[in-house]
Amino acid sequence: MVDLPNLVERPPLRCFAFRGAALGAVCGDRAVWMGPPRGALESSFFCDRHRPKDALPIADDAVFRRVTLDVEVRFAAASLIETTARVDALARLEAAVHAAGGRLSVGRVTSIVGRLRAQAGPGQGTADKGKG
């Protein structure tokens, strides 16, 4: 048996059914079934639509892979009031991540008030470069 770490959080599991030949082209809908185990690292999960005949309900201790993305997301705030701007941006991002089947963990939130500089000419960059 492979020694695996114990995770304390499991985002909703999603369907492994392939939808095409492209890498990552999977169904991705919420999974409620798991395929028969074929080894410690070969769990597979399925939605109702792609459920194999021999599928079982997902076990509480099923092995899964959790992906964590460290990203930077920028919104133009809906308010110049800092607290309102942050709460709104977090709510929008959380809703989007939830709709995509993930869970959001926020480490740092910053905001800045400024104005867009005049656009640079062709080949001279854009106002999005540099600070802020």
Ligand SMILES: [Zn+2]
């Ligand atoms: Zn599916």
